[in-house]
Amino acid sequence: MTLLSATALNASLGSRKVLHDVSLSLPSGHLVALVGPNGAGKTTLLRALAGLIPSGGEIRIGDNPLASLPLRERAKRFAYLPQGHMVHWPLPARDIVALGRYPHGATDPARLSQTDMEAVLRAMQAVDVTEFSDRRVTELSGGERSRVALARVLAVEAPVILADEPTASLDPRHQIDVMQKLRNVADTGVLVIVVTHDLGLAARFADHVLVLSEGRLAAQGAPAEALSEAVLASVFRISAYRAEFQREAVIVPWADV
């Protein structure tokens, strides 16, 4: 059943139109990879879906048009992970994760209800960050910080997670870890949409791939069809080496030089 849908979605940055009539319909329990060349409008689409920027067209979440929901209600339905895992003050990891309960009215990490505390703990356990609960996030390594950021998003316990390049600037092991964690979350019934440049990760972990090109949906579907030879050639101007390893699909992007 459809959880999140968009009909004829349009969005602009300043005077430049970034999204052109994007329509999509996504069910819960899916890991969706959003791919496309730089400047295709991936981040803008993610922001528009979360209602963080004004957009034309209609977005529906469950039975509700997004436009009819007040800010607090949107915040409970969409957990948004921006690019870069920005943290401006050196707060302990626990307090950062606890911010995930903000939409539920828990604005003070020192005074969490039992329910909120359990949600925070569950989120921290899901991504293995309980051990540095008391450490300041600014003192953590890039990989550890990205897991704390992920825990913060999980703590919202929203039906939709929107993650903007959660694997950027991570080493290969941590990239796979993060995607696996998001895969696990999707398997619990959450709709997870991940922006990524890594077609290999998209092919391996996603149920569904959205290919965005110049603000339009160029292709969508299961990884094998959405990332077909024809789509890669027209959208990315590349071909790919395809194989199977340990019964999983492998795509290695390739371009002649």
Next chain:
Amino acid sequence: MSVQDFALAAEVAARRRWGATAALLALVALLCVLSLGIGPVRLSPLAVIEALFGGGSDVAQVIVREIRLPRTILAFAIGGILGLSGAALQGLLRNPLASPSLFGAPQSAAFGAVLVIALGLADVRSYALPVVAIIAAFGSVFALLAIAGRNAGLLILILAGLAISSFAGAATALVMNLSSNPFVVLEIAFWLLGSLEDRSFQHVALALPFIIAGAAILLSQASAFRALTLGEEAAQSLGVDVGRLRLFVITGVALGVGGAVAVTGTIGFIGLVAPHLMRPVIGHDPARLLVPSALTGSALLLAADIAVRIIPSTSDIKVGVLTSIIGVPFFLYLIMRERRALGGGVA
């Protein structure tokens, strides 16, 4: 790790913060008593407390309750709102170098007040003075945030602040320049120095309502500052209306700083210094820093105002001069510490 461990860790941290806040309160109370006791007639702390509650000699009562109490109340309230404004601006901009004085807010408020006096629109005890000062302060902070835009870096904020405070200074100089009345020029000079001398309960009545309103607005936004730790986008996704928050902070700072400047002139750098002194004790959570920063601001201004009365000198040292003399080197120290962020990655 369990929920119990969690609750315990939160409680230990909370207890430490409460301890620090209680110690600050005690320090502020002590400074208030000292401030009431110091002047041409020195009174012991016990005599001050006695007089305050209606005991002791009539002379002591008049000195404490009528002559010195307004000055002490103003030092407490104005130091407090300056510390609070600094902490709020630092929280909003996620930037440890933000403060009203670096953004030109007090200078602009002073220009507003000076203009009212120079034009003879109102006398120094009319409500027109704080109202115009507040409007000028609002304009300066609003302009600064508009120029800097969203997610502004340190350098842009500081440059824009420099431009705005220079402009306010130039505008004030122009008013002095054009004014033919030497008394007006003298009055303006007093405004630029900043002082708490000879203030009466009329001054308290003039400033306090605005300071209280400004403080209430800033404190009501505390938890939003915490969410902003994750950046504006993430905060918005958590349900914070960032546009409205900005407007609230600008209004709160303008009310507080405008009201304060209207009765004392410009007193700089308390807003910058107070949150920094508290971070090692309270931690970096911008929401929790608000009240301790306000108390530290009160303590700083009370202490500075005591100092100007006991430092031996041929003429009175103005308290605004003292806070700037101490504050500017501190600012330089902060620039040195933040050099990497300012220099764009050059260590």
